[in-house]
Amino acid sequence: MSEESPSTEYEVIVVGGGPAGMTAALYSTRLGHRTAVVSRGGGRAAMMQEVHNLLGVREETSGTEFLGIGREQLEAYGCDFYQDMVTSCSREEREGEGEGRLIRLSGNNDDYEAEVVILATGFNDVRPEPPLPRTGRGLHYCLHCDAHMFVDKPVYVMGHSESAAHVAGIMLNFTDEVDLLTRGDDPEWSDETTAMLERHPIDIVHEDITGVQNGNDGWLKALEFEDGVVREYKGGFAMYGAEYNNGLARELGCEINDDGTIEVGDHGQTSVEGIYAVGDCTPGHNQLPIGMGQGAKAGVDVHFQLRDFPRDSDILDEQGPVRSEEVPGIPDELLEQAVDFHTYE
Numbered sequence: 001m002s003e004e005s006p007s008t009e010y011e012v013i014v015v016g017g018g019p020a021g022m023t024a025a026l027y028s029t030r031l032g033h034r035t036a037v038v039s040r041g042g043g044r045a046a047m048m049q050e051v052h053n054l055l056g057v058r059e060e061t062s063g064t065e066f067l068g069i070g071r072e073q074l075e076a077y078g079c080d081f082y083q084d085m086v087t088s089c090s091r092e093e094r095e096g097e098g099e100g101r102l103i104r105l106s107g108n109n110d111d112y113e114a115e116v117v118i119l120a121t122g123f124n125d126v127r128p129e130p131p132l133p134r135t136g137r138g139l140h141y142c143l144h145c146d147a148h149m150f151v152d153k154p155v156y157v158m159g160h161s162e163s164a165a166h167v168a169g170i171m172l173n174f175t176d177e178v179d180l181l182t183r184g185d186d187p188e189w190s191d192e193t194t195a196m197l198e199r200h201p202i203d204i205v206h207e208d209i210t211g212v213q214n215g216n217d218g219w220l221k222a223l224e225f226e227d228g229v230v231r232e233y234k235g236g237f238a239m240y241g242a243e244y245n246n247g248l249a250r251e252l253g254c255e256i257n258d259d260g261t262i263e264v265g266d267h268g269q270t271s272v273e274g275i276y277a278v279g280d281c282t283p284g285h286n287q288l289p290i291g292m293g294q295g296a297k298a299g300v301d302v303h304f305q306l307r308d309f310p311r312d313s314d315i316l317d318e319q320g321p322v323r324s325e326e327v328p329g330i331p332d333e334l335l336e337q338a339v340d341f342h343t344y345e
Contacts (some may be wrong), residue, residue: 008082011306013105013114015086015248018045020279020291021120022070022269027299028118029079032330033306036080038105038112043122045288047135049136052145054288065157077339081317084109087119089248091272101274103252115274116302117252119262120295121245123281128158128183128238131212138212138220138235143167147174149235156205156223158234160185164239165193170200171237176201181223181233184208205231244281257283268298289304 008050012028014021029035048063057066065132071081084107091103105112125141131137133139140146147170156175157168165187172179180202187204197204211224224234244260255263255271262277264270276298279291308329311322328335 008036008074008110008114010036010080010114012036012116012118012302013038013103013112014118014120015039015105016043016120016122016279016281017041017067017071017081018043018122018279018291019070019121019288021118022067022074023292023295024118024120024278024299024302025074025079025295026070026077026212027296028302029074029259029334030154030308031299031303031307032328032334034331034334035078035301036073036082036112036114037083038082038086038107040085041083044125044286047172049134051288052148055322061261076337076341078334082107084257086112086153086248089251091252103274105108105248115306117275118298119249119270119275119277119294120216120270120279121277123242123244123260123271125238125242126240128240132238133220133223133235134218137218138214138233140235140237142286143170143237144285145235146235147171150174153177153234154232155179156181156231156233157239158183158236159239160187160189160329161241162189162193162238163241165189165197167237167239169200172200176203179203179205179233179236181205181209181236200213214328239325246281251279259283266297267301268294269301280301 011033012035014025014037017037025035025037032337045063045067050059051057051061051066086105086107090122091101093101103117121199128243150172153175155175156179156180157164158181160182168178171178184206207225207227209223210226213222215221220233220235222230224230246256246260246262249262251254252275253272254275257263261283262270262281264277264282268278278294278298280286284290
């Protein structure tokens with residue numbers, strides 16, 4: 001948390017400190033709105049051993065390093081950070097002077113108020129029961145991020161759903177050694193999917209896993225099964241679904257899709273005015289560049305909603321011409337920070 005923050009009242013509060021949320025905060029801060037990020041810490045991005053598919057970021061960059069650099073950039077522009085878990089929220093309309101909406105957020109450490117809230121609360125991958133390989137060293141969840149590392153290597157897909165069978169088929173684009181591990185669960189895929197699997201070189205293994213063998217580097221080497229067979233794998237994907245963190249969105253009255261994602265428009269607007277959602281808690285591919293793009297679009301749209309100038313003609317008719325002392329519209333503390341940021345010796 002920035003020690004200089006005078007209060008917990010902001011124009012924009014982003015709940016969630018992942019790539020999508022921090023990108024939204026980056027735009028709203030640089031566009032002149034007092035912005036804070038409230039994050040419980042951790043998240044899927046923080047668990048990444050290496051960052052993939054992000055142009056300009058080297059593969060050896062870890063998720064923690066990536067997020068740390070992002071926070072440093074945001075704080076340099078004047079965004080405040082709070083490490084806190086937001087547990088409840090409410091929305092009310094204000095009347096009279098300073099009229100408009102107000103969203104209140106209650107955390108474990110503090111309470112916060114904002115005109116606009118951007119939810120970047122993400123989701124949690126449903127983990128299968130152990131024994132399991134190490135996450136990021138043989139156990140993976142994102143096909144689009146990690147399939148490239150398994151080209152021409154033996155891989156598994158763990159699960160018994162339609163999506164697991166579908167991912168097993170997709171992995172044949174990268175390798176000719178694909179096993180589908182049901183771990184003793186009855187398959188839930190359709191007869192059509194059964195026919196697809198029978199017509200592709202995919203081995204279906206029904207026995208459960210009893211042990212994991214790792215190499216000296218910590219990477220998965222092989223899995224042991226209850227029938228005594230040991231099968232070698234470079235790694236694979238667990239396909240057991242996701243649990244979306246949509247509790248705050250539900251409390252605020254936002255529409256939720258059948259799969260648990262938050263329903264949003266083209267720029268992240270939810271069904272409730274003043275509430276946006278970006279990143280993994282919304283529909284679509286769960287990818288860093290996509291989430292960051294969503295954050296950027298939301299940040300720009302929020303600026304359109306909050307910026308002071310140019311004023312509408314009806315406001316000008318009521319209040320008169322804009323006086324010179326009213327501009328620039330950026331808050332004093334952000335103005336000073338911007339001047340300092342762009343002052344070079």
